[in-house]
Amino acid sequence: MNKRIQLFEESLTLLKSMVSIPSFSREESGTAALIVQFFDNKGIKSYRKGNNVWAYNKYYDAQKPTILLNSHHDTVKPNTGYLKDPYSADIVEGKLFGLGSNDAGGCLVSLIAVFLHFYDNKNLKYNFCLAASAEEEVSGSNGIESIISELGSLDFAIVGEPTLMDLAISEKGLMVLDCTAHGQAGHAAREEGENALYKAIEDINWFKSYQFDRVSKKLGPIKMSVTMIQCGAQHNVVPATCDFVVDVRTTDAYSNEETLNIIKNSVQSEIKARSTRLSSSSIPENHPLVLSGLSLGKKTYGSPTMSDQALLRIPSVKMGPGFSGRSHMADEFIYVDEIKNGIDEYIAILEKIL
Structure with a gap:
């Protein structure tokens, strides 16, 4: 049988086996074991920490730079709109249905195929490290972040997410802010107290209208959205505090820490970031991998959605078979041909730099 067809x-x-095993974020032990067994059957040594699994090419050379091939095997929970069994992995009219088929199982198995294609080549310019990560959907601390220090030196990464095999050369980061406006309680019928809700409204209007000076060429402006608010205990008491939550999508124009400092210096509310670890990510437009993709007719763009790229501190590109719009939808699917073409196109892009 032709190697590529195999x-x-x-x-x-x-x-199909991955889809048939529930693998919700933080509950991916079944698919982790499946991936380990897959490598065992190939005679390839793999490593596992938690529910993350990784492996290296046969002739790994510490003197060479290393390409990380990464995608995730966790899924969200199926939504209530499913009409099909989310774990059936049925193929109907060229579509493989099932939870995680598009996001990001198709990407992961395609990258594993690419890893196998180059696995026993002695004359590569780069090493390969294949990492199947957990907890991507929740940006969990026991996902890719927990194994980065164990993978060795990494030079750049391909992160498998459904992009129709175009190249997302930059990606927005995320900060979630817990904000508290402070006032003073008093009786609503008298001129008493200092209304924290009114203070919060002032700050909320700032979040709504503020424009940062620097705008990313690839990702556009930073986007801030107030998404939750909680205030008051009873109708006749001026509230002493008002809590609200802000979703901040950051760009490469500012670090998360810089963005946070600007916000803190601009509003009167107390601001606490749940985390600053989910950073914007990018790869230079003249990087050999990007130029290789462009030479094959691929498009480049900046992605508003987040992936494990946010936890990598190396240049990275997000690309993979499938379509982002199918992610998390009811009766999720990926076209079988998308996987076949994805394998071929990954290999073609990498061959130009190897």
């Missing part, structure tokens, strides 16, 4: 058929079989 890789595709093995990838399809692996994806």
Whole structure:
């Protein structure tokens, strides 16, 4: 059998097995074990920490730079709109249905196929590290972040997410802010107290209208959205505090820490960031991997959605088979041909730099 066809058929079989095993974020032990067993059957040594699994090419050379091939095997929970069994992995009219098939099982099995394609090549310019990560959907601390220090030196990454195989060369980061406006309680019928709700409204209007001076060429402006508010205990008491939550999508124009400092210096509310670890990410437009993709007719763009790129501190590109619009939808699916073409296109892009 042609090696490329065999890789595709093995990838399809692996994806069907993955879909059939529930693998919600933080509950991915079943699919982690499946991936380990897959490598064992190939005679390839793999490593596992928590529910993360990784492996290296046969002729790994510490003197060479290393490419990280990464995608995730956790899923969200199926929404109530499912009409099909989310774990059936049925193929109907060229579509493989099932939870996680598009986001991001198809990407992961395609990257595993690419890893296998180059696995026993002695003359590569780069090493390969294949990492199947957990907890991506919740940006969990026991996902890719927990193994980065164990993977060795990494030079750049391909992060598998459904992009129709175009190249997302930048991606917005995320900060979630817990904000508290402070006032003083008093009786609503008298001129007493200092209304924290009114103070919060002033700050909320600032979040709504403020424009940061620097705008990313790839990602546009930073986007801030007030998404939750909680205030008051009874109708006749002026509230002493008002709590609200802000979703901040950051760009490469400012670090998360810089963005946070600007916000703190501009509003009167107390601001606490739940985390600053989910940073904007990018890869230079003249990077060899990007130029290789462009030479094959691929498009580049800046992505508003977040992936494990946010936890990598190396240049990275997000690309993979499937379409982002199908992620988390009811009766999720990926076209079988998207996987086949994805394997071929990943290989073609990498061959130009290897």
